[in-house]
Amino acid sequence: xxxxxxxYLVEDHIIVRNGFKxxxxxxxxxxxxxxxDNGKQLINKIHVGQPDLIIMDLTMPVMDGKATMRWLKExxxxxxxxxxTLDTSDKTIIDxxxxxxxxxxxxxxxxxxxxxxxxxxxxxxxxxxxxxxxxLLRNDGYPVRDERMEILNLCSDRELHFLRLVxxxxxxxxxxxxxxxxxxxxxxxxxxxxxxxKFKLRSKTGLVLFAIKNELVPL
Amino acid sequence: xxxxxxxYLVEDHIIVRNGFKxxxxxxxxxxxxxxxDNGKQLINKIHVGQPDLIIMDLTMPVMDGKATMRWLKExxxxxxxxxxTLDTSDKTIIDxxxxxxxxxxxxxxxxxxxxxxxxxxxxxxxxxxxxxxxxLLRNDGYPVRDERMEILNLCSDRELHFLRLVxxxxxxxxxxxxxxxxxxxxxxxxxxxxxxxKFKLRSKTGLVLFAIKNELVPL
DNA sequence: TACTTTCAAGGTGTTAATTCCTTTTTAACA
DNA sequence: TGTTAAAAAGGAATTAACACCTTGAAAGTA
Numbered sequence: 001x002x003x004x005x006x007x008y009l010v011e012d013h014i015i016v017r018n019g020f021k022x023x024x025x026x027x028x029x030x031x032x033x034x035x036x037d038n039g040k041q042l043i044n045k046i047h048v049g050q051p052d053l054i055i056m057d058l059t060m061p062v063m064d065g066k067a068t069m070r071w072l073k074e075x076x077x078x079x080x081x082x083x084x085t086l087d088t089s090d091k092t093i094i095d096x097x098x099x100x101x102x103x104x105x106x107x108x109x110x111x112x113x114x115x116x117x118x119x120x121x122x123x124x125x126x127x128x129x130x131x132x133x134x135x136l137l138r139n140d141g142y143p144v145r146d147e148r149m150e151i152l153n154l155c156s157d158r159e160l161h162f163l164r165l166v167x168x169x170x171x172x173x174x175x176x177x178x179x180x181x182x183x184x185x186x187x188x189x190x191x192x193x194x195x196x197x198k199f200k201l202r203s204k205t206g207l208v209l210f211a212i213k214n215e216l217v218p219l
Numbered sequence: 220x221x222x223x224x225x226x227y228l229v230e231d232h233i234i235v236r237n238g239f240k241x242x243x244x245x246x247x248x249x250x251x252x253x254x255x256d257n258g259k260q261l262i263n264k265i266h267v268g269q270p271d272l273i274i275m276d277l278t279m280p281v282m283d284g285k286a287t288m289r290w291l292k293e294x295x296x297x298x299x300x301x302x303x304t305l306d307t308s309d310k311t312i313i314d315x316x317x318x319x320x321x322x323x324x325x326x327x328x329x330x331x332x333x334x335x336x337x338x339x340x341x342x343x344x345x346x347x348x349x350x351x352x353x354x355l356l357r358n359d360g361y362p363v364r365d366e367r368m369e370i371l372n373l374c375s376d377r378e379l380h381f382l383r384l385v386x387x388x389x390x391x392x393x394x395x396x397x398x399x400x401x402x403x404x405x406x407x408x409x410x411x412x413x414x415x416x417k418f419k420l421r422s423k424t425g426l427v428l429f430a431i432k433n434e435l436v437p438l
Numbered sequence: 439t440a441c442t443t444t445c446a447a448g449g450t451g452t453t454a455a456t457t458c459c460t461t462t463t464t465a466a467c468a
Numbered sequence: 469t470g471t472t473a474a475a476a477a478g479g480a481a482t483t484a485a486c487a488c489c490t491t492g493a494a495a496g497t498a
Contacts, residue, residue, distance in 0.1 A: 074383060098437050171425040173454060186477045206390040208427045213438060219431070392484060406446050423485070
């Protein structure tokens with residue numbers, strides 16, 4: 001007697017969800033024990049049952065797949081997650097893989113591929129395929145960014161200089177930065193406010209994160 | 220008529236090298252055009268010919284595989300490299316993948332696997348297998364670094380949780396973090412001060428930089 | 439039990455960060 | 469040359485960050 005594994009399905013399109021549900025339950029030893037329209041619904045009930053696997057779409061209303069993965073990671077919840085979606089950009093795949101997904105499949109995959117992905121995750125803890133490896137290799141481990149140039153163009157030289165000083169490991173205050181840049185304290189305030197406004201930031205911490213994420217400063 | 224591809228072999232044990240050479244040339248459309256005892260020999264002659272692929276061992280005298288990859292990367296030389304070695308630790312695999320290798324095989328692989336690896340690299344530019352994906356997934360996306368582990372051991376779970384919230388793109392204040400962690404404002408102060416002292420930091424900005432540099436938080 | 443250590447919590451004061459508003463300077467331009 | 473827009477400075481007030489010191493509870497230990 002083979003144990004039946006419990007699977008949660010998170011997918012907003014009910015038709016698609018029913019399709020996958022049937023597909024999965026026809027495999028024999030899997031049962032879809034819970035279904036959710038979006039990530040919010042999932043995390044609200046995540047402490048109720050104990051799924052062996054969560055299969056989730058990426059584009060969903062209210063709380064999408066990425067946000068859900070972030071939440072799960074933040075709350076240290078480690079049920080394996082298999083992403084099933086149409087979005088297969090390198091950036092998306094890498095982001096998700098970084099937030100801890102165990103496998104990634106296009107919705108267009110065959111039933112057989114889906115089955116082997118599920119099997120693999122449940123037995124070995126993960127499913128690896130070309131999508132992940134290729135995305136990683138193509139990017140040499142770094143996220144893809146066209147945005148970078150755009151951002152650089154939006155910033156003046158002095159703003160970038162300021163940004164680099166903000167990210168210095170010496171942890172300068174704005175006053176020290178003003179000295180280093182040989183301008184007034186308030187001028188530096190201006191650089192900060194300008195960057196805050198342009199990139200919707202609210203704090204020095206935000207500046208640092210923004211600069212690093214967009215590779216505007218060397219690490 | 221199929222084009223014969225040119226392959227360089229870098230391997231210090233001549234017996235092993237000859238074994239592989241024969242194996243490779245028996246595949247039909249591949250020819251080992253140069254052989255080297257170590258990486259130093261390879262880079263000395265790297266500008267002479269134009270190999271379609273370099274197959275390299277890791278443990279070699281004078282200049283080993285890792286050092287050679289670093290040199291090639293630094294000099295922007297992009298011939299595809301397939302690593303063939305016994306060392307299959309996660310750290311090694313990830314380090315190499317970061318320095319740009321296109322594939323990684325244990326020396327114990329079958330002739331058939333070797334052939335498909337070579338074919339794959341020459342046609343698609345890379346060869347992905349379990350070794351790479353697994354190493355990456357096991358590490359949750361982070362490179363293995365001794366320092367990182369040391370730091371992780373020095374931090375309590377709550378301190379790490381706190382650190383992740385500090386680095387959140389939502390730019391939380393400490394008060395908001397206290398709410399999220401469901402502890403008192405002053406308790407959060409404690410986490411902060413403890414991290415400040417342990418790692419010689421002075422500011423929230425410093426925390427963010429520290430966390431990111433040591434890959435304690437996802438980007 | 440008494441002692442120590444560790445962590446959560448609390449009080450208070452100082453410094454830095456952030457915001458809002460105003461003025462001056464600079465540079466571009468009709 | 470006078471007008472205007474943007475950058476640089478400045479004043480001042482609010483909030484967050486940071487530092488120092490104390491207390492209480494829990495856990496481990498002699």
